Amino acid sequence: MSNNTWSRHHILSLADFTTDEYDTVLQTAASFQEVLSRRTKKVPTLQGQVVANLFFEASTRTRSSFELAAKRLSADTLNFASGSSSMTKGETILDTAKTYLAMGTDIMVIRHREAGVPHAIAQEMDRLGVKVSVLNAGDGQHEHPSQGLLDLFTICSLLDPDLPRVELLKEKKIAIVGDILHSRVARSNIWSLTASGADVHLAAPPTLLPKLFADYCENTPGKVFLHWELEPALQDADFVMTLRLQKERMSAHLLPSLREYHQMFGMTHSRLQLCQPNVKVLHPGPVNRGVEISSELMDDPEFSLIQAQVSSGVAVRMALLYLIGSGRA
Amino acid sequence: MSNNTWSRHHILSLADFTTDEYDTVLQTAASFQEVLSRRTKKVPTLQGQVVANLFFEASTRTRSSFELAAKRLSADTLNFASGSSSMTKGETILDTAKTYLAMGTDIMVIRHREAGVPHAIAQEMDRLGVKVSVLNAGDGQHEHPSQGLLDLFTICSLLDPDLPRVELLKEKKIAIVGDILHSRVARSNIWSLTASGADVHLAAPPTLLPKLFADYCENTPGKVFLHWELEPALQDADFVMTLRLQKERMSAHLLPSLREYHQMFGMTHSRLQLCQPNVKVLHPGPVNRGVEISSELMDDPEFSLIQAQVSSGVAVRMALLYLIGSGRA
Amino acid sequence: MSNNTWSRHHILSLADFTTDEYDTVLQTAASFQEVLSRRTKKVPTLQGQVVANLFFEASTRTRSSFELAAKRLSADTLNFASGSSSMTKGETILDTAKTYLAMGTDIMVIRHREAGVPHAIAQEMDRLGVKVSVLNAGDGQHEHPSQGLLDLFTICSLLDPDLPRVELLKEKKIAIVGDILHSRVARSNIWSLTASGADVHLAAPPTLLPKLFADYCENTPGKVFLHWELEPALQDADFVMTLRLQKERMSAHLLPSLREYHQMFGMTHSRLQLCQPNVKVLHPGPVNRGVEISSELMDDPEFSLIQAQVSSGVAVRMALLYLIGSGRA
Numbered sequence: 001m002s003n004n005t006w007s008r009h010h011i012l013s014l015a016d017f018t019t020d021e022y023d024t025v026l027q028t029a030a031s032f033q034e035v036l037s038r039r040t041k042k043v044p045t046l047q048g049q050v051v052a053n054l055f056f057e058a059s060t061r062t063r064s065s066f067e068l069a070a071k072r073l074s075a076d077t078l079n080f081a082s083g084s085s086s087m088t089k090g091e092t093i094l095d096t097a098k099t100y101l102a103m104g105t106d107i108m109v110i111r112h113r114e115a116g117v118p119h120a121i122a123q124e125m126d127r128l129g130v131k132v133s134v135l136n137a138g139d140g141q142h143e144h145p146s147q148g149l150l151d152l153f154t155i156c157s158l159l160d161p162d163l164p165r166v167e168l169l170k171e172k173k174i175a176i177v178g179d180i181l182h183s184r185v186a187r188s189n190i191w192s193l194t195a196s197g198a199d200v201h202l203a204a205p206p207t208l209l210p211k212l213f214a215d216y217c218e219n220t221p222g223k224v225f226l227h228w229e230l231e232p233a234l235q236d237a238d239f240v241m242t243l244r245l246q247k248e249r250m251s252a253h254l255l256p257s258l259r260e261y262h263q264m265f266g267m268t269h270s271r272l273q274l275c276q277p278n279v280k281v282l283h284p285g286p287v288n289r290g291v292e293i294s295s296e297l298m299d300d301p302e303f304s305l306i307q308a309q310v311s312s313g314v315a316v317r318m319a320l321l322y323l324i325g326s327g328r329a
Numbered sequence: 330m331s332n333n334t335w336s337r338h339h340i341l342s343l344a345d346f347t348t349d350e351y352d353t354v355l356q357t358a359a360s361f362q363e364v365l366s367r368r369t370k371k372v373p374t375l376q377g378q379v380v381a382n383l384f385f386e387a388s389t390r391t392r393s394s395f396e397l398a399a400k401r402l403s404a405d406t407l408n409f410a411s412g413s414s415s416m417t418k419g420e421t422i423l424d425t426a427k428t429y430l431a432m433g434t435d436i437m438v439i440r441h442r443e444a445g446v447p448h449a450i451a452q453e454m455d456r457l458g459v460k461v462s463v464l465n466a467g468d469g470q471h472e473h474p475s476q477g478l479l480d481l482f483t484i485c486s487l488l489d490p491d492l493p494r495v496e497l498l499k500e501k502k503i504a505i506v507g508d509i510l511h512s513r514v515a516r517s518n519i520w521s522l523t524a525s526g527a528d529v530h531l532a533a534p535p536t537l538l539p540k541l542f543a544d545y546c547e548n549t550p551g552k553v554f555l556h557w558e559l560e561p562a563l564q565d566a567d568f569v570m571t572l573r574l575q576k577e578r579m580s581a582h583l584l585p586s587l588r589e590y591h592q593m594f595g596m597t598h599s600r601l602q603l604c605q606p607n608v609k610v611l612h613p614g615p616v617n618r619g620v621e622i623s624s625e626l627m628d629d630p631e632f633s634l635i636q637a638q639v640s641s642g643v644a645v646r647m648a649l650l651y652l653i654g655s656g657r658a
Numbered sequence: 659m660s661n662n663t664w665s666r667h668h669i670l671s672l673a674d675f676t677t678d679e680y681d682t683v684l685q686t687a688a689s690f691q692e693v694l695s696r697r698t699k700k701v702p703t704l705q706g707q708v709v710a711n712l713f714f715e716a717s718t719r720t721r722s723s724f725e726l727a728a729k730r731l732s733a734d735t736l737n738f739a740s741g742s743s744s745m746t747k748g749e750t751i752l753d754t755a756k757t758y759l760a761m762g763t764d765i766m767v768i769r770h771r772e773a774g775v776p777h778a779i780a781q782e783m784d785r786l787g788v789k790v791s792v793l794n795a796g797d798g799q800h801e802h803p804s805q806g807l808l809d810l811f812t813i814c815s816l817l818d819p820d821l822p823r824v825e826l827l828k829e830k831k832i833a834i835v836g837d838i839l840h841s842r843v844a845r846s847n848i849w850s851l852t853a854s855g856a857d858v859h860l861a862a863p864p865t866l867l868p869k870l871f872a873d874y875c876e877n878t879p880g881k882v883f884l885h886w887e888l889e890p891a892l893q894d895a896d897f898v899m900t901l902r903l904q905k906e907r908m909s910a911h912l913l914p915s916l917r918e919y920h921q922m923f924g925m926t927h928s929r930l931q932l933c934q935p936n937v938k939v940l941h942p943g944p945v946n947r948g949v950e951i952s953s954e955l956m957d958d959p960e961f962s963l964i965q966a967q968v969s970s971g972v973a974v975r976m977a978l979l980y981l982i983g984s985g986r987a
Contacts, residue, residue, distance in 0.1 A: 040377030
């Protein structure tokens with residue numbers, strides 16, 4: 001696995017990822033994907049190291065994915081869930097992080113409902129001059145880099161399983177549909193897809209897609225386009241990424257009913273006919289069936305990459321832990 | 330360990346278990362019981378495999394037992410508890426199961442408050458053509474097969490520690506006392522005990538023991554008998570299985586007071602005198618002391634098998650994970 | 659690691675610890691501290707053994723520390739948290755402990771809000787004639803021995819990293835400041851520090867420091883002194899241990915406002931000038947910043963040992979698990 005060029009110590013955002021870094025992640029993940037196809041899906045890479053999952057915001061899916069990735073690299077894992085935490089006792093987040101540092105944590109995987117928390121912790125670790133790495137597992141509405149990378153890996157390894165690389169996406173058209181405004185997944189994906197040279201078409205009701213998104217990624221190889229209706233985004237699209245709709249948005253009057261949303265922006269087999277014939281549909285999960293995507297389409301292996309995304313998640317997270325973990329040797 | 334004849338892929342119910350299958354489980358569990366008596370209680374059987382405990386209904390005891398069984402087979406474990414789950418986010422149960430499948434889970438251990446959930450998940454896995462195994466850890470009021478098997482193992486290995494087998498139970502009389510109507514433990518036990526040739530005598534107040542139970546197990550070697558009072562069930566019994574009483578039954582007017590219940594159906598030393606002299610008492614736990622069973626009797630090692638049941642639980646669950654896990658090689 | 663003289667089976671209290679026992683813990687912890695400085699921080703000492711963390715009272719910090727210590731000794735760990743437990747189902751605490759015993763637990767680490775629970779469980783285990791060890795991880799307002807030992811180790815290994823031993827503390831002056839009355843940490847520390855020959859000066863408002871504490875440790879090498887204001891306790895002190903203030907004490911009218919408390923008993927840089935020039939400050943965590951201790955002082959590596967305490971915690975808990983665990987071979 002080619003990590004001799006890897007120098008990034010924390011993974012906080014995809015905003016400044018280089019093409020080389022994307023390709024290193026993709027190819028390292030491909031190696032681990034191969035490991036995962038064996039009967040014994042374990043490697044001793046991080047034996048004796050400690051990965052602490054500090055999930056200040058509840059999550060089953062992402063936490064399990066990181067936990068499994070860590071265990072398959074033979075790391076020991078510690079799980080912190082905000083419910084039973086000392087946070088309820090008035091300690092600051094930095095104090096909690098420093099406590100896990102002092103216990104001997106090597107890599108901290110951090111999710112928090114506030115944007116910037118993983119960055120603040122990484123900054124503090126650097127200020128202290130310690131070698132611990134921080135991995136952002138979702139911070140508020142800001143970024144979710146491992147999700148962006150696993151989506152990229154899912155797409156690129158479909159296009160070339162042997163050598164997934166970002167240049168495969170050059171001039172592809174990718175639609176991102178849904179609650180762009182509140183989505184950290186969308187933000188990470190916009191960075192990775194435009195950096196790979198794809199054109200990204202955002203589609204959502206105007207309340208969920210403000211004009212400011214037009215300013216994203218000005219100097220990247222790919223471009224960003226905004227649409228307040230679905231059809232132009234789907235026209236000849238190679239991939240359609242649907243986003244999870246938070247039901248609380250409706251009570252905030254940002255959304256009509258779920259039924260109306262599905263009629264205007266929900267993905268269905270019939271809408272796919274606007275796209276390229278071999279179009280694929282993604283969703284970060286968990287899906288509200290019949291809202292962002294029809295149940296039939298979600299379960300159709302010809303078009304849906306949703307299960308592949310979950311599988312890719314473990315391989316990509318193994319790659320990330322491996323890359324930042326072995327740089328620490 | 331003799332698993333060359335094992336072909337069952339999921340363990341969902343004991344209704345169609347064969348005598349050979351029971352005996353294979355009993356003898357495999359006996360081998361693991363021997364492993365557990367060593368200082369290093371671990372074997373590498375499931376190294377690199379993933380056992381996901383998907384407990385949609387809270388449980389400490391059963392979850393810990395499965396978790397420990399998996400760890401002693403060197404599997405990696407993932408725990409899902411419904412509280413902090415994406416289920417609260419509107420995903421279906423099948424979607425959750427498919428997510429764990431896509432992450433690379435090899436065996437899913439599933440508990441759910443609705444009967445049939447493990448079956449539905451197993452069916453979906455088979456439809457998808459994947460090799461993952463499903464183990465029912467309790468579904469509603471339907472079945473709890475690993476409890477039924479550990480009870481069987483506890484009894485048979487008492488009768489012959491070297492070669493526990495179901496024929497040892499032929500013509501034994503076994504009383505099952507308590508809330509039969511709502512008990513998944515009772516249902517699994519009725520299958521295993523009648524299949525082993527034992528006569529099963531059910532005893533409970535009429536509100537907790539409807540006549541329909543007379544129809545259970547019509548063509549099995551052992552027979553089922555119903556009693557609305559305790560004494561005829563205890564008469565010359567070899568084993569007495571008491572069931573946990575859910576206190577919420579009282580508010581539903583299915584029960585008199587706990588005190589009255591104990592007076593009519595609670596097991597005590599004096600009531601044991603109706604039974605065979607070397608009678609033993611079981612309870613799946615946790616016990617309401619002084620309700621289903623007197624505190625003195627529960628703690629009396631001459632009669633109580635309650636601790637042995639818990640120990641058997643780990644060995645039997647190791648056997649089950651081993652049998653379905655190594656069939657997957 | 660010199661454990662040939664270790665005979666203690668449970669660790670419940672420091673009240674009767676001998677100097678030899680303290681020194682054995684300190685020197686064993688020093689060996690593990692060295693292990694923890696390696697890249698692979700794992701030893702196979704407790705391979706195949708089971709450490710169950712039975713935390714009837716919620717805790718992240720202490721539970722994670724014990725869990726990591728156990729994993730670094732290669733033990734398998736089981737976590738019990740009171741929230742999702744069978745305790746809510748009416749089982750007694752002893753029944754829960756016996757269930758974990760029957761599953762095959764080798765060491766039980768127990769925290770409970772009631773004083774004496776770990777002792778009661780240890781007594782029951784001894785009565786049953788089983789080899790399981792009990793480690794008190796905090797019982798009510800009674801004791802928290804592993805915290806007392808890690809504080810001792812933090813101080814002694816600062817004084818002599820190569821050979822930490824209690825005689826290093828002879829005639830040192832150590833102040834313990836804060837809510838002495840309700841603190842199990844204070845009680846464990848008073849035992850370890852006076853046994854080591856240090857003079858212990860307790861300082862707190864009279865509501866939080868009743869006169870009866872003067873009777874503590876009458877025949878120990880070190881002596882206990884009571885102060886209802888801070889200054890005499892700090893005068894020429896070598897170490898200052900601050901205690902966590904439970905905010906609920908205020909509503910019980912035992913305390914003025916937090917601000918007033920900080921003004922009277924909070925540690926600051928300026929107050930340190932009363933102490934020895936190389937004084938160090940400790941706190942068991944989590945800290946209420948700006949209450950027990952000023953934020954600036956807490957983060958000042960010249961004076962604060964708070965991070966060192968957390969690191970010491972893992973090494974000391976490895977030592978304790980090792981000492982009681984290998985005595986079981």
